[in-house]
Amino acid sequence: xxxxxxxxxxxxxxxxxxxxxxxxxxxxxxxxxxxxxxxxxxxxxxxxxxxxxxxxxxxxxxxxxxxxxxxxxxxxxxxxxxxxxxxxxxxxxxxxxxxxxxxxxxxxxxxxxxxxxxxxxxxxxxxxxxxxxxxxxxxxxxxxxxxxxxxxxxxxxxxxxxxxxxxxxxxxxxxxxxxxxxxxxxxxxxxxxxxxxxxxxxxxxxxxxxxxxxxxxxxxxxxxxxxxxxxxxxxxxxxxxxxxxxxxxxxxxxxxxxxxxxxxxxxxxxxxxxxxxxxxxxxxxxxxxxxxxxxxxxxxxxxxxxxxxxxxxxxxxxxxxxxxxxxxxxxxxxxxxxxxxxxxxxxxxxxxxxxxxxxxxxxxxxxxxxxxxxxxxxxxxxxxxxxxxxxxxxxxxxxxxxxxxxxxxxxxxxxxxxxxxxxxxxxxxxxxxxxxxxxxxxxxxxxxxxx
Amino acid sequence: xxxxxxxxxxxxxxxxxxxxxxxxxxxxxxxxxxxxxxxxxxxxxxxxxxxxxxxxxxxxxxxxxxxxxxxxxxxxxxxxxxxxxxxxxxxxxxxxxxxxxxxxxxxxxxxxxxxxxxxxxxxxxxxxxxxxxxxxxxxxxxxxxxxxxxxxxxxxxxxxxxxxxxxxxxxxxxxxxxxxxxxxxxxxxxxxxxxxxxxxxxxxxxxxxxxxxxxxxxxxxxxxxxxxxxxxxxxxxxxxxxxxxxxxxxxxxxxxxxxxxxxxxxxxxxxxxxxxxxxxxxxxxxxxxxxxxxxxxxxxxxxxxxxxxxxxxxxxxxxxxxxxxxxxxxxxxxxxxxxxxxxxxxxxxxxxxxxxxxxxxxxxxxxxxxxxxxxxxxxxxxxxxxxxxxxxxxxxxxxxxxxxxxxxxxxxxxxxxxxxxxxxxxxxxxxxxxxxxxxxxxxxxxxxxxxxxxxxxx
Ligand code: SF4
Ligand code: SF4
Numbered sequence: 001x002x003x004x005x006x007x008x009x010x011x012x013x014x015x016x017x018x019x020x021x022x023x024x025x026x027x028x029x030x031x032x033x034x035x036x037x038x039x040x041x042x043x044x045x046x047x048x049x050x051x052x053x054x055x056x057x058x059x060x061x062x063x064x065x066x067x068x069x070x071x072x073x074x075x076x077x078x079x080x081x082x083x084x085x086x087x088x089x090x091x092x093x094x095x096x097x098x099x100x101x102x103x104x105x106x107x108x109x110x111x112x113x114x115x116x117x118x119x120x121x122x123x124x125x126x127x128x129x130x131x132x133x134x135x136x137x138x139x140x141x142x143x144x145x146x147x148x149x150x151x152x153x154x155x156x157x158x159x160x161x162x163x164x165x166x167x168x169x170x171x172x173x174x175x176x177x178x179x180x181x182x183x184x185x186x187x188x189x190x191x192x193x194x195x196x197x198x199x200x201x202x203x204x205x206x207x208x209x210x211x212x213x214x215x216x217x218x219x220x221x222x223x224x225x226x227x228x229x230x231x232x233x234x235x236x237x238x239x240x241x242x243x244x245x246x247x248x249x250x251x252x253x254x255x256x257x258x259x260x261x262x263x264x265x266x267x268x269x270x271x272x273x274x275x276x277x278x279x280x281x282x283x284x285x286x287x288x289x290x291x292x293x294x295x296x297x298x299x300x301x302x303x304x305x306x307x308x309x310x311x312x313x314x315x316x317x318x319x320x321x322x323x324x325x326x327x328x329x330x331x332x333x334x335x336x337x338x339x340x341x342x343x344x345x346x347x348x349x350x351x352x353x354x355x356x357x358x359x360x361x362x363x364x365x366x367x368x369x370x371x372x373x374x375x376x377x378x379x380x381x382x383x384x385x386x387x388x389x390x391x392x393x394x395x396x397x398x399x400x401x402x403x404x405x406x407x408x409x410x411x412x413x414x415x416x417x418x419x420x421x422x423x424x425x426x427x428x429x430x431x432x433x434x435x436x437x438x439x440x441x442x443x444x445x446x447x448x449x450x451x
Numbered sequence: 452x453x454x455x456x457x458x459x460x461x462x463x464x465x466x467x468x469x470x471x472x473x474x475x476x477x478x479x480x481x482x483x484x485x486x487x488x489x490x491x492x493x494x495x496x497x498x499x500x501x502x503x504x505x506x507x508x509x510x511x512x513x514x515x516x517x518x519x520x521x522x523x524x525x526x527x528x529x530x531x532x533x534x535x536x537x538x539x540x541x542x543x544x545x546x547x548x549x550x551x552x553x554x555x556x557x558x559x560x561x562x563x564x565x566x567x568x569x570x571x572x573x574x575x576x577x578x579x580x581x582x583x584x585x586x587x588x589x590x591x592x593x594x595x596x597x598x599x600x601x602x603x604x605x606x607x608x609x610x611x612x613x614x615x616x617x618x619x620x621x622x623x624x625x626x627x628x629x630x631x632x633x634x635x636x637x638x639x640x641x642x643x644x645x646x647x648x649x650x651x652x653x654x655x656x657x658x659x660x661x662x663x664x665x666x667x668x669x670x671x672x673x674x675x676x677x678x679x680x681x682x683x684x685x686x687x688x689x690x691x692x693x694x695x696x697x698x699x700x701x702x703x704x705x706x707x708x709x710x711x712x713x714x715x716x717x718x719x720x721x722x723x724x725x726x727x728x729x730x731x732x733x734x735x736x737x738x739x740x741x742x743x744x745x746x747x748x749x750x751x752x753x754x755x756x757x758x759x760x761x762x763x764x765x766x767x768x769x770x771x772x773x774x775x776x777x778x779x780x781x782x783x784x785x786x787x788x789x790x791x792x793x794x795x796x797x798x799x800x801x802x803x804x805x806x807x808x809x810x811x812x813x814x815x816x817x818x819x820x821x822x823x824x825x826x827x828x829x830x831x832x833x834x835x836x837x838x839x840x841x842x843x844x845x846x847x848x849x850x851x852x853x854x855x856x857x858x859x860x861x862x863x864x865x866x867x868x869x870x871x872x873x874x875x876x877x878x879x880x881x882x883x884x885x886x887x888x889x890x891x892x893x894x895x896x897x898x899x900x901x902x903x904x905x906x907x908x909x
Pocket of ligand 2: 042
């Protein structure tokens with residue numbers, strides 16, 4: 001394993017701090033033949049829009065694209081569950097030859113009649129881009145007939161990376177905005193952007209803001225509703241989480257509705273507190289908000305600190321590896337791990353930009369490996385070389401960690417418990433603690449002891 | 452009520468699929484390819500498909516699943532994916548060093564019309580395929596058939612590409628196990644061994660997708676049929692193809708190509724189907740059925756008779772893949788249960804006809820549909836409730852909503868582990884199926900019976 005080839009083209013997507021001048025290239029499509037952990041444009045769009053629970057999500061394409069995305073994310077809804085069903089036009093050979101527009105029209109009208117959704121999203125998959133269906137005009141026609149917004153999402157898989165999918169989703173979402181009434185919205189109001197309510201996280205965050213005295217007009221898109229998005233232009237500030245997924249929407253709203261935005265992260269104590277302070281600072285004409293915020297942060301932290309300290313005693317000096325979708329999440333994770341006394345020995349992302357990697361470089365210790373769009377062979381090589389105790393990643397990384405005998409924490413959409421917010425930090429610590437200190441690793445060849 | 456959006460009224464829905472009971476071809480092809488030792492499946496298309504297939508297989512097996520992708524971009528979708536594939540082949544052998552690369556297409560590359568045979572020939576010419584290494588492919592457009600079709604095509608491609616006829620017969624039987632779990636493939640090998648029949652089982656994902664924890668990450672685990680074994684299939688005494696849809700084409704291809712006589716049987720699920728398998732194997736290899744096998748059979752029969760009073764007249768709804776459902780339906784009918792709603796997502800009229808024959812004597816109406824979806828199946832259940840449901844993990848929503856006992860069977864199973872380790876084929880597999888069915892039925896009876904008739908001994 002130590003002699004694996006790192007392909008020449010890949011060498012500038014891997015960097016070891018202290019070893020070479022920093023000159024990473026990223027943002028490129030994976031080279032052909034690599035076992036990439038990346039997904040497609042459609043995947044990006046689906047991830048962003050899926051949590052809107054009272055909308056119809058119709059995947060226009062052959063069955064697979066829909067089947068694989070059927071309810072695999074833990075984005076919770078407090079009301080309708082329509083988003084958890086899988087709707088596909090299930091294109092077959094004749095459709096591919098003669099076009100799928102009629103089928104799309106029929107499917108849409110029938111589904112809207114059956115389920116009365118508040119809006120419909122139609123996702124274009126690769127094949128649709130190729131056969132050239134005019135999805136936009138079908139959507140327009142149906143929208144007119146049925147009197148609800150029917151929005152095409154231009155998410156043909158090959159037209160870029162997952163990031164482009166976020167963009168396409170934002171474009172579709174933007175069409176919903178500006179439709180609802182805004183007269184009763186408070187001057188101290190926000191939209192929460194880029195929060196998908198995995199494990200109920202949006203509920204936690206929303207509660208914080210409300211306790212601060214701020215009205216949350218909409219969450220986009222966690223536990224999302226079409227009508228909330230419709231009046232979101234009435235909010236006074238957009239609070240955007242995560243690097244990639246929704247900045248595009250925030251920019252568009254800034255341009256059209258003059259709503260400023262700030263970027264935050266809800267993972268880890270500092271970032272969480274900072275998010276609330278930054279938001280409060282925006283409403284400084286109302287000093288009560290900042291006062292409430294201070295109290296809230298104090299209360300929350302003092303509630304969790306003793307427990308966190310206990311975990312830290314066991315975790316001090318342990319080593320972590322991180323491989324996540326967006327680099328922004330990696331920033332928060334590195335900080336959160338520091339809180340637990342852990343160092344990060346490997347960090348990578350599927351979609352980071354050069355600036356992101358520069359920030360990572362500054363955050364990390366000497367020797368830390370930084371990778372862009374890594375493959376499993378590279379990941380396992382560094383996990384062993386760096387003797388990691390913990391791997392934080394997504395579905396495809398989990399079994400790799402386990403095969404090696406390394407603890408694992410899912411920080412992607414398959415996690416079940418909220419990791420955001422102060423309580424999320426405690427959950428995170430608990431999960432990390434449980435896996436890192438689990439006795440099962442001592443049974444594995446890598447850590448075998450005589451017993 | 453997660454599936455509260457399921458309406459009672461069954462409407463004809465030609466233009467769409469709600470809650471699919473199938474998925475697309477490439478994932479089946481990828482799974483089959485993983486059953487060759489040292490093979491890296493390669494998805495010729497854009498990245499997303501490949502990522503989805505790998506994730507889904509990983510969720511089902513809880514194992515790392517490796518596959519390369521041609522990473523199509525807009526350019527490739529206009530000018531074709533030749534350059535991508537040639538570069539991919541080059542890169543794959545340089546970085547990952549597999550013995551063989553099994554290319555499957557996707558909707559995208561199929562529609563563009565890439566000629567994979569010609570592209571691989573070109574790669575070979577330009578020295579991109581090292582000596583003793585192989586690249587072969589199957590065409591798997593997902594807008595035709597289903598994941599089963601993909602499995603079937605990739606398995607057939609193994610024959611087309613590797614089977615050789617030396618003219619000298621070998622005393623061995625080819626067994627094509629069908630689109631079954633690694634544990635099932637293991638079980639089929641075990642049965643053959645008990646009968647002292649040397650065999651080549653292909654594809655064989657045992658010890659690939661149900662491998663041990665070794666403390667090492669192995670890109671190419673130790674399981675899988677080897678290329679050398681595949682080559683010898685042309686000299687075998689005969690071929691048993693299990694499952695008409697998944698194994699039929701490969702079995703027949705071997706007959707055509709190397710004149711190896713074939714028999715295509717139902718998957719050996721349940722007593723009768725396993726009998727037919729054992730019998731065919733015995734005849735083909737000219738051996739006697741060993742005592743061990745007879746004893747296993749007797750045990751299954753023993754459980755069937757011991758517990759038959761719990762099976763009688765229980766209504767069952769089944770959803771899954773055609774080959775599995777045919778044998779399973781036969782098995783359930785043979786123990787006096789009544790499968791009344793049977794849906795497969797894979798299209799094909801023969802399926803409906805066969806199920807009709809098997810369920811002919813059931814004294815209540817039977818619904819069967821090929822090319823159906825789970826939404827419709829759920830509607831049928833709403834209108835005519837059942838005592839038991841069998842299907843993949845997604846059935847759990849319906850089980851919860853309708854409060855109906857549920858046994859996981861099929862693909863994908865995302866929330867339990869047994870399928871990787873315990874077979875459902877063979878006599879032992881039959882025992883496991885019955886155990887699972889009885890567990891849920893009797894648990895239900897325990898839960899629902901009034902205190903005075905709550906039974907200790909059942
Ligand atoms: S495009 Fe085709 S091959 Fe790819 S996931 Fe969709 S259905 Fe499957
Ligand atoms: S066909 Fe395109 S949209 Fe569908 S999964 Fe594949 S890459 Fe993504």
